[in-house]
Amino acid sequence: MWGLRKPFPELRTERFILRELENRDARELFKILSDDKVMYYYGSDPLVTVYEAKNVISYFKEQFTQGKAIRWAIADAQTNQLIGTIGFHNWLSQYHRAEIGFEVSQDYWQRGVASEAARAVLTYGFEEFALHRISALVAPENLASNALVQKLGFKAEGLLEDYAYSHGRFMDLTMYRMLASEWKG
Template structure:
């Protein structure tokens, strides 16, 4: 099965793969990015490569799709985004994304997420997309709400990061709301 490359006005969304390991590591080793990521910052390129392989395996098993977010104008890797926990029979999945801080506030995350949602609801025929975010992650919460996500509730001690548990706010978007 060929990986579904996507395209927006300013971005290419292509499969996250080994050639992206340096940039992927650069993003996920940063405290400002991983502060609300749900995992500790990466310490090595080997860890980044292991995650990339995990995403490739998830795609092969049809339980996840992770795209590299690339600028069209320069073909520069600026982040990643995708869906995980895909349950095709149940018509649901979760969305997640990360972006290098140099590109925060540029609208790239919104643009990438819109295309991922279009693909998820259209091509995969999913009905529900969920998201879990730290309550203090105001940027991601604002983005998800602008996309039409609704807050559903608090998941107590959902994330374990930096040797402590953290609550997560769960949000969802239904296909009917997207259409």
């Protein structure tokens, strides 16, 4: 299990530090994960308390330790302020595959945050974690996320009808994939 053998990897991009989430991030994470617009396609309801954000941080740490997932904080390189998270989940190491997921504070939408962070995470996933396939599940009506994964080079494989349930409704999700041989960094 990779989580037990390695310290949490810190990545840097031009504008961001991708680092482990810490309890000090709880208030900022709560602001992000309590926003209805951010959470609309997330797959769970908005948080109600800062305590829930602390539980989310604990969950991400536990998943990393168990080698099941990794979730980086996306922090501003100048201020170290949390502005989102990104990472791999549904990790099946025996099949060399995982799913990528991310969310960014509404204050930073349309600024290339997810794109810049995703490029670093995808490169790390293929090169350091030896992933062969990375998937992304995106609601068809989530135009920004669909545009992002397509821009990154993901290929749509099909529509999963009524695959998720969130905000009192069933949601279709488009399955995208990127193979290691297709990643252009």
